[in-house]
Amino acid sequence: MGKPASDGKHLSEEEANNLVVEHHGWTESIARAVARAWNLDWRLDGLDGAAMEALIFCSRRFDPSRGIPFKGYSRRRIHEVSTEAARKSKGWSRSMSNKTAAENKARELSAELYGVFPDLRDGRLPVSESSGSDDSDARSAIRELLIGASLVATKQAVANGPLPDELMDYKRMVGVMACLEPVHQLLLYKVYWDGISLRNVATEWETDGLNVMREHKVLIAYLQKSLAQGKPAALPKVRPGLKPLVTKLKSSGNKGPFTDVLVSTA
Amino acid sequence: MGRKDDKDKKIDKIGASDATKRVKSTEAVSDVEKVKGASAVSRVAGVSGVGGTQALGKISLEQREKLMGIVTEEAAKLAAQGVIPNSQREIVEQAVKMVIDATLIESSEEKKR
Numbered sequence: 001m002g003k004p005a006s007d008g009k010h011l012s013e014e015e016a017n018n019l020v021v022e023h024h025g026w027t028e029s030i031a032r033a034v035a036r037a038w039n040l041d042w043r044l045d046g047l048d049g050a051a052m053e054a055l056i057f058c059s060r061r062f063d064p065s066r067g068i069p070f071k072g073y074s075r076r077r078i079h080e081v082s083t084e085a086a087r088k089s090k091g092w093s094r095s096m097s098n099k100t101a102a103e104n105k106a107r108e109l110s111a112e113l114y115g116v117f118p119d120l121r122d123g124r125l126p127v128s129e130s131s132g133s134d135d136s137d138a139r140s141a142i143r144e145l146l147i148g149a150s151l152v153a154t155k156q157a158v159a160n161g162p163l164p165d166e167l168m169d170y171k172r173m174v175g176v177m178a179c180l181e182p183v184h185q186l187l188l189y190k191v192y193w194d195g196i197s198l199r200n201v202a203t204e205w206e207t208d209g210l211n212v213m214r215e216h217k218v219l220i221a222y223l224q225k226s227l228a229q230g231k232p233a234a235l236p237k238v239r240p241g242l243k244p245l246v247t248k249l250k251s252s253g254n255k256g257p258f259t260d261v262l263v264s265t266a
Numbered sequence: 267m268g269r270k271d272d273k274d275k276k277i278d279k280i281g282a283s284d285a286t287k288r289v290k291s292t293e294a295v296s297d298v299e300k301v302k303g304a305s306a307v308s309r310v311a312g313v314s315g316v317g318g319t320q321a322l323g324k325i326s327l328e329q330r331e332k333l334m335g336i337v338t339e340e341a342a343k344l345a346a347q348g349v350i351p352n353s354q355r356e357i358v359e360q361a362v363k364m365v366i367d368a369t370l371i372e373s374s375e376e377k378k379r
Contacts, residue, residue, distance in 0.1 A: 025375060026371070026375045026376075029371040029372060029375045030371060032371075033327075033367065033368050033369060033370055033371050034368045036367060036368070037363075037364045037365070037366075037367035037368035038364060038368065071376070079368075079369070083368070102356050102357050102360070103360065105357045105361075106356075106357045106358075106360035106361040106364060107361070107364060109357060109358070109361035110360075110361040110362070110364035110365040110368070113361065113362075113365045114365065117365075119323065120365055120366070120368075120369045121369065122369075123324060123325060123326070123369050123370070123371065123376070124321065124322065124323040124324050124325065124369075125323035125325055125366075126323065127322050127323030128322075129322075130322055137322075137323065138323075138325075138333065138336060139336055139340065141323060142333070142336050142337055142340050142362065142366075143340050143344065145362045145365070145366075146337070146340055146341055146344055146350060146358055146359070146362055147344065147349060147350070149358040149361050149362050149365075150344075150349070150350045150351070150354055150358050153354050153357060153358055153361075154354075163353075165353060166351065166353045166354075169351035169353060169354070170351075173351075223349070224344070224347070224349050227347070227348055227349040228347035228348055228349055230348065
């Protein structure tokens with residue numbers, strides 16, 4: 001191998017350069033995937049350069065003593081930089097003007113979904129626990145993505161002023177969410193309105209990530225059932241890990257952000 | 267009767283106590299045996315299903331067609347149930363396809379060191 005690491009944690013320059021050489025092809029495939037999905041040219045639109053820069057950056061900061069493989073450490077960063085480069089590229093704005101309004105909206109919506117489901121950047125569907133069947137896990141994760149995308153689309157439409165024929169749909173969705181416990185409303189609001197990932201919500205609430213992920217799954221199932229039957233389903237109970245927050249919200253008189261929206265628009 | 271019992275229980279003589287014996291010295295602790303290395307796990311069976319994913323939710327380019335098919339099917343179901351408003355269906359379905367597609371790379375690239 002190369003020279004020993006200079007500070008005992010990070011790699012020497014030679015070792016870092018070896019990582020860049022080894023992972024060059026893999027990095028390009030990430031940039032190509034982003035370009036393919038958004039119908040861009042990965043070279044002309046500068047995704048190759050951005051991805052390579054991210055690879056070099058990660059190789060310099062990689063600390064092998066942490067026990068995380070380099071691909072696991074760098075993939076999210078490389079993907080993030082590639083998507084940012086795509087959104088700033090000429091191809092993005094050029095194809096925006098050529099495409100239909102629906103396609104443009106879909107593209108903007110997909111870019112926003114990475115904030116809600118950052119696991120996608122690691123090449124993983126949002127699956128927090130395995131049911132034992134990959135097929136049903138994939139199907140359930142895709143359902144979660146579709147309902148999540150619908151919530152983000154609702155938020156975008158509400159912010160931009162919805163069309164009259166869409167107004168009833170959005171009011172129905174907000175109405176179903178407003179029936180929930182304030183803590184559940186807050187969870188949905190933080191994820192879909194503020195664009196904070198589930199893991200970051202867990203950190204902010206000083207609770208285990210799985211608590212928030214499991215609760216989110218329950219809320220999505222509640223939304224699906226309520227919207228399908230046209231009236232609110234049985235309210236999900238708050239899991240014990242989130243009870244301290246319930247007390248806090250109750251003592252501050254918080255009724256939930258969606259309830260506030262309904263009250264203010266009534 | 268009671269009087270006879272009292273007579274029977276009289277203490278005759280207190281015997282001398284035995285001399286305290288020497289406390290034996292402890293034996294030296296023999297060498298602690300070296301911790302042996304754990305034997306390697308022979309093989310972990312692959313996961314079956316959508317192309318045999320290795321980590322939870324892991325997807326690759328080889329599964330693209332299947333995943334896109336699931337998105338179409340589930341979007342249709344959710345729209346039919348009224349979960350996704352009809353006005354949103356096309357956008358939502360397309361956005362989810364894009365977001366998945368942009369994460370798919372060849373599994374051969376994933377496996378390379």
